[in-house]
Amino acid sequence: MEQDRTDSSTTTRPGDVPSLIRALEEHSYLADRGLATAAHLASTLDRPLLLEGDAGVGKTELAKVLAEVRGAQLIRLQCHEGLDRSQALYAWDHPRQLLHLRALEASGERPADHEAELYSERFLLARPMLQALRAGGSAVLLVDEIDRADDEFEAFLLEVLSDFQVSIPELGTIVAQTPPTVLLTSNRTRELSDALKRRCLYHWIDHPDVERETAIVRLRAPDVPADVARRVAGVVAKLRDLGLYKPPGVAETIDWARVVAAADDGELDRDTVIDTLGVVVKDHDDLLAVRDAVDELLAS
Amino acid sequence: MTIGDDPRGAAAIGPADGPEGVVALAAALRRRGVAIGTGQVVTCQRAVATLGDQLADRYWAGRTTLISDPADLGVFDQVFRAMAAAAFEEGSLPALPPRQPPAEMTAASDRGGGVAGDGEEPAVAGMIAAERERLRHRRFDRASEEELAAIGATLQRLPIAVPRRRSRRTRAGRRGELDLGRTLERALTTDGELVDRAWQQRRTTPRRLVILLDISGSMAAHARASLRFAVAARRAADRDAAQRVEVFAFGTRLTRLSDHLAARDPDEAIAAAAERVVDWDGGTRIGDSLDELVRVWARRGVLRGAVAVICSDGLERGDAATLEQAVARLRRQVHRLVWVNPLAGDERYEPTQRGMAAALPYVDAFLPGHDLASLEELSQVLASLR
Numbered sequence: 001m002e003q004d005r006t007d008s009s010t011t012t013r014p015g016d017v018p019s020l021i022r023a024l025e026e027h028s029y030l031a032d033r034g035l036a037t038a039a040h041l042a043s044t045l046d047r048p049l050l051l052e053g054d055a056g057v058g059k060t061e062l063a064k065v066l067a068e069v070r071g072a073q074l075i076r077l078q079c080h081e082g083l084d085r086s087q088a089l090y091a092w093d094h095p096r097q098l099l100h101l102r103a104l105e106a107s108g109e110r111p112a113d114h115e116a117e118l119y120s121e122r123f124l125l126a127r128p129m130l131q132a133l134r135a136g137g138s139a140v141l142l143v144d145e146i147d148r149a150d151d152e153f154e155a156f157l158l159e160v161l162s163d164f165q166v167s168i169p170e171l172g173t174i175v176a177q178t179p180p181t182v183l184l185t186s187n188r189t190r191e192l193s194d195a196l197k198r199r200c201l202y203h204w205i206d207h208p209d210v211e212r213e214t215a216i217v218r219l220r221a222p223d224v225p226a227d228v229a230r231r232v233a234g235v236v237a238k239l240r241d242l243g244l245y246k247p248p249g250v251a252e253t254i255d256w257a258r259v260v261a262a263a264d265d266g267e268l269d270r271d272t273v274i275d276t277l278g279v280v281v282k283d284h285d286d287l288l289a290v291r292d293a294v295d296e297l298l299a300s
Numbered sequence: 301m302t303i304g305d306d307p308r309g310a311a312a313i314g315p316a317d318g319p320e321g322v323v324a325l326a327a328a329l330r331r332r333g334v335a336i337g338t339g340q341v342v343t344c345q346r347a348v349a350t351l352g353d354q355l356a357d358r359y360w361a362g363r364t365t366l367i368s369d370p371a372d373l374g375v376f377d378q379v380f381r382a383m384a385a386a387a388f389e390e391g392s393l394p395a396l397p398p399r400q401p402p403a404e405m406t407a408a409s410d411r412g413g414g415v416a417g418d419g420e421e422p423a424v425a426g427m428i429a430a431e432r433e434r435l436r437h438r439r440f441d442r443a444s445e446e447e448l449a450a451i452g453a454t455l456q457r458l459p460i461a462v463p464r465r466r467s468r469r470t471r472a473g474r475r476g477e478l479d480l481g482r483t484l485e486r487a488l489t490t491d492g493e494l495v496d497r498a499w500q501q502r503r504t505t506p507r508r509l510v511i512l513l514d515i516s517g518s519m520a521a522h523a524r525a526s527l528r529f530a531v532a533a534r535r536a537a538d539r540d541a542a543q544r545v546e547v548f549a550f551g552t553r554l555t556r557l558s559d560h561l562a563a564r565d566p567d568e569a570i571a572a573a574a575e576r577v578v579d580w581d582g583g584t585r586i587g588d589s590l591d592e593l594v595r596v597w598a599r600r601g602v603l604r605g606a607v608a609v610i611c612s613d614g615l616e617r618g619d620a621a622t623l624e625q626a627v628a629r630l631r632r633q634v635h636r637l638v639w640v641n642p643l644a645g646d647e648r649y650e651p652t653q654r655g656m657a658a659a660l661p662y663v664d665a666f667l668p669g670h671d672l673a674s675l676e677e678l679s680q681v682l683a684s685l686r
Binding site for chain 1: 335351352356357360364368369370469481484487493505594595599601602625
């Protein structure tokens with residue numbers, strides 16, 4: 001019977017939440033408890049994990065780091081409108097098939113006798129989802145920006161994710177021996193179907209608070225002095241409250257901290273902000289708005 | 301600090317204690333309107349069994365498995381907190397729900413209701429041609445309730461076509477790019493000889509139609525008619541096109557109507573929206589409303605490549621500069637921008653008020669929308685936009 005213990009006295013099982021947090025941190029990714037729990041459950045329960053949140057909060061990054069932590073292969077499927085099976089699952093290598101056909105003909109064979117040969121493994125192009133099914137547990141499949149694909153694709157994805165198997169008419173059924181870890185990200189450009197959402201675990205990633213973002217900057221850019229990291233993180237937090245068209249993500253914060261630290265005096269004063277603003281605010285209208293508000297931003 | 305970060309938390313208590321606890325939590329969430337499937341409850345129990353006994357584990361197990369919409373996160377926090385409070389003394393739970401994502405509209409009621417248009421149709425069907433013609437040119441704001449109902453019924457059957465764009469998908473065609481897959485199949489029947497080549501062409505998909513309805517007091521009668529137009533667009537024969545219609549309503553603020561048009565009586569949807577976004581003494585703030593649209597919804601890709609239709613009299617109570625900036629931004633985000641202004645139905649009308657004058661340079665098409673005939677014209681203009 002497991003009882004409540006403090007972290008220090010527990011020899012953590014490999015694969016519990018605190019050790020996942022630590023492992024992610026060793027790979028320079030600071031996950032809070034909620035996110036780590038979600039990622040942990042995704043692999044223990046064999047459920048896809050749907051991650052939502054503003055651009056730049058680290059949704060895609062989590063998949064990359066998770067793959068590193070597990071020593072797994074990251075397989076990425078970038079979604080876009082019009083994405084279909086032939087781009088996501090598999091396609092036949094038609095040019096090679098044609099060449100093969102011509103070669104058969106040239107050697108005096110009747111190509112029709114060799115039809116089955118044409119649809120063999122040799123001529124199969126495995127796209128990300130098939131690759132992931134074959135790799136099984138040793139893969140992390142990232143289905144990035146699922147909201148950009150259309151709903152027919154969503155239905156198809158759901159089908160594959162329910163059984164972790166797929167049938168190719170010419171070849172037969174391919175089943176994942178152990179299910180791969182599947183992460184889906186969405187920017188909420190449209191509502192996903194209820195069926196897909198119910199199938200998935202769900203986590204909303206928020207922008208980190210100042211403390212956590214400072215730690216992230218320190219972890220990612222060790223050259224940046226602690227006070228600069230904190231100051232930059234503080235100003236970025238205020239920037240996000242300005243209601244910009246494109247609020248800065250964590251990557252922008254890190255870039256900005258690097259730039260500020262490299263500036264002459266390493267101080268985040270009015271001139272430095274004005275000069276380096278383009279690193280963190282990347283929309284013309286936003287730039288104008290922020291320039292007007294510089295003094296408020298720097299007031300502590 | 302949220303509950304979820306709290307490492308303390310005693311064993312064997314908390315809302316998710318055992319299967320009964322999980323079921324009770326799910327039931328409480330359902331009572332608050334959160335849709336939860338049985339499969340999710342089972343997953344939640346497995347998650348609870350997988351994780352430790354701490355309160356934070358219970359919290360995250362429940363949240364990760366039972367919630368799939370950021371709008372429900374606040375409800376989850378409240379329900380979990382209330383149930384956990386029974387196990388903790390009052391006030392010992394740290395209070396801080398996670399920051400909510402950009403506010404989306406919440407339904408005034410989850411229950412659909414009202415009868416849509418059925419009873420109205422015979423009135424139109426039996427009408428003689430002259431009467432129909434008279435109705436076509438009846439100004440919405442001068443029409444009686446019966447006339448509005450008849451107009452509404454006609455509008456709902458109006459065929460609406462939206463411009464199309466090329467998609468990445470292809471279909472078989474007589475010319476275009478070589479379709480190797482089908483060429484190969486044909487080659488097999490001719491012993492591998494490439495006698496007959498197959499071709500593929502790009503398909504086209506309808507562009508998204510974003511309709512923005514001014515539902516402030518001065519636009520009330522017109523808004524009802526414009527909304528019928530929007531409903532008609534959503535019921536378009538082309539399923540693809542119907543899916544791609546977004547409807548927003550605004551007064552002093554903006555709210556999204558799209559999800560509330562199918563289930564309920566359109567008039568009821570407008571009335572509910574008006575309660576949320578119309579301050580009766582605040583006037584219309586078109587600039588602020590459009591600004592909200594380009595801030596919140598553009599980021600989600602709703603506007604990209606779309607055809608936007610603003611139905612408003614352009615009587616702006618806010619700052620004309622804000623309006624100009626928002627319209628300019630909107631114009632850069634969408635493919636085409638159409639402004640439908642009922643006031644323009646009057647021949648003497650000139651768009652000289654500050655608001656309308658500021659917006660006009662960014663508009664691709666400016667149309668009146670004061671009667672049925674003018675909305676039919678709008679439909680034609682939409683189909684002809686390239």
